[in-house]
Amino acid sequence: MNINPSPRQLTLVKCVLFLLALLPFARLAVFTVTDQLGANPIEFITRNTGDWTLYFLCMTLAITPLRRFSKWNWLLKLRRMLGLFAFFYASLHFMTFFWFDHFFDVSEMWADVLKRPFITVGFTAFVLLIPLAVTSTNGMVKRLGGKRWQWLHRLIYAIALLGILHYWWMKAGKHDFEQPIIFGSIVGVLLLLRVVWWWQKRVRTPVVVGRAT
Numbered sequence: 001m002n003i004n005p006s007p008r009q010l011t012l013v014k015c016v017l018f019l020l021a022l023l024p025f026a027r028l029a030v031f032t033v034t035d036q037l038g039a040n041p042i043e044f045i046t047r048n049t050g051d052w053t054l055y056f057l058c059m060t061l062a063i064t065p066l067r068r069f070s071k072w073n074w075l076l077k078l079r080r081m082l083g084l085f086a087f088f089y090a091s092l093h094f095m096t097f098f099w100f101d102h103f104f105d106v107s108e109m110w111a112d113v114l115k116r117p118f119i120t121v122g123f124t125a126f127v128l129l130i131p132l133a134v135t136s137t138n139g140m141v142k143r144l145g146g147k148r149w150q151w152l153h154r155l156i157y158a159i160a161l162l163g164i165l166h167y168w169w170m171k172a173g174k175h176d177f178e179q180p181i182i183f184g185s186i187v188g189v190l191l192l193l194r195v196v197w198w199w200q201k202r203v204r205t206p207v208v209v210g211r212a213t
């Protein structure tokens, strides 16, 4: 089935997606104001924002396979928003940690980042997300040039793997691997598809040997 929305319909889709993506944040805000965060509000917010960072990373990575399988090229126009929402929830996740766990004390936060390996890994993923968010505009694509921009944005693969490792490590302390295995498998399949496509392209592209100038 070929779905090809008009520019107006696509704008509508983007608006709906934007509002849907804000729902987890709105829910957190309502829970905070109405005192429904449970016995450990900081843990609730940290875990909730961590979960949503991972969900948005998975959704961002799912766009290319969905586009290739469905041939709905317009899906690509939603990818930037999903990636920016991953950054938005990662920033909230980090700020909860920096603010409520360490009261904006940089040296104390830094010591914790270095002391606990699962936080070292999460922090690295967050730092790697920053250049992707900064260079997400059309102007930056032009400034960097398509090829260089594409190379930089492949960092998303490393970020997703670090996100899974961070989750895995955190849950390893409690011997609770169910969720990390589910998300690890989702990310694994999404990345494996890229490897397969890269390999197929390599095999199909003829190598030009000794071309005279």
Ligand code: HEM
Residues within 6 Å of the ligand: 043, 046, 047, 048, 050, 051, 053, 054, 057, 090, 093, 094, 097, 113, 119, 122, 123, 124, 125, 126, 129, 159, 163, 164, 166, 167, 170
């Ligand atoms: C791309 C970046 C990141 C992703 C995808 C991510 C994802 C997650 C996930 C899925 C959880 C577990 C939520 C649950 O239990 O349901 C979590 C927990 C946590 N993350 Fe992250 N995270 C990221 C970055 C960070 C950063 C930058 C920090 C702090 C420097 C951090 C600190 C924590 C802490 C303290 C917990 C909770 C541990 C606990 O409650 O015992 N994460 N994160």
